[in-house]
Amino acid sequence: MFIINLTYKTSFDKVEPHLQAHMDFVNEQYENGNFLASGKKVPRTGGVILSGVESRETLSSLMEQDPFIQHGVADFEITEFVISRVSEHLKTTFSL
Numbered sequence: 001m002f003i004i005n006l007t008y009k010t011s012f013d014k015v016e017p018h019l020q021a022h023m024d025f026v027n028e029q030y031e032n033g034n035f036l037a038s039g040k041k042v043p044r045t046g047g048v049i050l051s052g053v054e055s056r057e058t059l060s061s062l063m064e065q066d067p068f069i070q071h072g073v074a075d076f077e078i079t080e081f082v083i084s085r086v087s088e089h090l091k092t093t094f095s096l
Contacts, residue, residue: 002059003079004049006066010073012044021067034062046074056080 008015026049029035037050053059056078068074 001081001083002051002053002056003081004051004059004063005046005077005079006049006068006074007046007077008044008068008074015068015073018067018071018073025066029062034059 026035026038029051034053035049035051038047040047051059053062059078063069063076063078066074066076069076
């Protein structure tokens with residue numbers, strides 16, 4: 001499992017013109033089964049995405065296609081973790 005931490009490199013007014021293209025990218029990744037959850041940070045300095053993609057390399061290549069990254073308005077960091085415990089209502093989601 002991976003956490004993707006997106007951080008804006010510039011003010012939001014420079015990020016905003018790329019927001020729809022970014023959301024199109026995110027929606028496509030949900031449709032492809034690559035993203036499991038996502039949302040904006042509070043305060044709005046970027047976003048967080050949860051992914052079950054099979055490898056860090058695959059995920060990194062995928063994230064390079066994000067318009068935020070391609071237009072240089074955000075950076076991303078990937079953190080891998082092994083799920084060891086989840087709430088009862090998420091157990092079926094993660095097959096634990």
